[in-house]
């Protein structure tokens with residue numbers, strides 16, 4: 001009955017990701033590689049499906065950021081239909097996208113990273129989790145839960161389901177917002193605002209302790225990329241943008257390299273390299289070539305490329321944040337800080353959008369047949385720029401799909417970051433707990449979307465190998 | 481039904497789950513069970529269409545018969561002793577549903593009919609929580625050549641409701657079945673793309689009676705394909721006109 005299928009590279013699958021650290025003759029860290037060992041093949045099995053199924057189908061790419069895929073997927077579908085979706089639908093999609101960013105950032109900061117920040121990188125791993133935080137600073141643990149709930153409740157209220165809402169559809173959204181739900185969301189805002197403000201205050205008092213980590217956690221020059229609001233008329237007025245807008249590339253000194261790029265033209269500027277050691281492709285900035293064209297996306301990148309966020313409170317915090325360094329901030333450790341500023345922005349912006357005069361309009365969906373054979377949808381996911389690119393046949397069936405996810409954009413940077421941390425903390429032929437945790441913490445800064453961060457609190461399913469000069473295995477650690 | 485014929489029909493008495501019931505001789509076990517409030521699960525059966533006994537979900541035990549009998553196409557007989565809820569039946573019904581799921585690619589979460597699917601609802605009702613058989617994962621293409629509708633064979637359970645409604649109610653007989661067993665497929669006209677069918681009137685009746693997400697209106701996103709129950713009214717109107 002049952003068929004046996006043999007998958008050749010099965011030896012690569014140990015947990016969900018693997019890090020290899022290479023030592024040279026003198027026992028010093030020479031290089032490190034971050035391997036993604038999951039292979040999901042979504043792009044392949046979408047072929048032949050009706051394009052209208054894509055938002056829901058691609059939302060299954062990931063259990064952590066389904067909403068982001070819904071956004072990029074639905075936008076690509078709008079492009080295939082060649083419609084301008086109703087204004088209210090855009091507002092509502094934006095609210096859901098921001099709610100997703102708030103809840104995802106809250107998860108990353110409170111549940112996954114606050115144990116390191118509060119209890120210390122070298123603390124007892126058995127306690128270094130959200131429960132340890134609950135013991136030491138119960139308010140903070142509760143805040144994390146509450147903030148996450150804030151985002152999730154908005155998503156649930158709009159979409160009907162928390163995890164995979166079918167509410168975002170090609171052409172707009174399926175249901176308008178009711179006055180009652182609007183009231184409910186508005187009523188939740190003051191609490192969320194209070195939480196993020198006290199968390200920012202705490203963080204600003206705390207992060208100085210992590211000077212060494214700031215210096216060594218993915219602290220290297222690279223370009224940064226992300227969406228900003230269109231600003232053709234005024235080049236100093238590019239605001240924070242998570243749903244629409246244009247692409248901007250900024251270099252390591254903060255100079256604008258490319259601006260006002262139509263995101264549908266992403267292939268003009270980005271190419272993807274394939275490395276034999278990972279299933280995750282490595283996108284790079286074309287004109288600098290591979291691997292020099294390294295760039296980063298995500299919260300830090302977004303705050304690095306804009307001229308200001310565009311909401312009053314976030315504008316203030318952002319000014320303080322950017323004052324940490326002249327030019328742009330290079331250390332990936334600052335992702336934590338950036339996430340907090342973005343949460344603040346998200347809450348302010350959700351409130352603004354809920355006050356739009358037409359937010360309760362019943363006109364929330366455009367209907368059309370497919371009018372183009374190719375469509376691109378780009379939006380900002382919590383972890384960075386997300387690109388969906390579809391081609392369809394005359395009947396609207398998918399013939400080709402390309403998706404670049406945030407973790408992909410960051411792949412080169414994560415590799416470089418791992419090498420940097422390893423060089424600083426790995427000594428000799430043994431992997432010590434503190435070093436190990438810092439390597440993981442670096443990965444956590446990027447909050448990669450390998451579905452792994454959801455599996456365990458504080459620990460990632462990951463294998464780290466230490467290889468000697470002749471590639472012999474000196475030590476390894478496996479975390480289930 | 482012809483009223484003059486009705487007069488000559490005799491009455492049969494039988495037992496369902498130990499309870500005495502009476503029925504007209506032209507009734508099926510399913511008809512009588514329903515009249516008496518006894519639940520028998522069905523999928524291919526649809527009021528207003530000729531029953532075909534395709535899905536076998538309505539199997540019942542009849543004393544004296546070595547085989548299980550499909551209630552939707554078995555006529556009542558005097559002194560029949562029917563059981564509708566034995567351990568064997570519960571077991572087989574689950575098995576039948578599991579086999580239906582294993583045969584094609586039923587991915588409920590992204591399906592246009594998610595939440596409005598008779599197969600899904602039946603599985604929930606009968607407590608199917610996992611599939612014990614290996615999935616066949618056939619590679620079946622979607623035909624979206626019709627202007628308004630599409631057919632996704634991956635979701636088809638071969639109930640033939642579309643075939644029957646098109647033939648018996650619309651009178652077009654656009655749909656038919658090709659092949660045998662699990663390789664069967666519903667086809668339009670001479671197995672050509674639906675959009676090129678000469679006989680299809682684009683009435684959409686087949687889409688409305690489809691129990692799963694096989695036949696759907698284009699443009700519908702996941703979970704958006706809801707159906708209208710038009711058939712009872714249509715048959716009623718037609719009967720009245722006779």
Ligand code: FES
Nearest residue numbers: 533535536538552
């Ligand atoms: S309902 Fe009787 S066989 Fe399908």
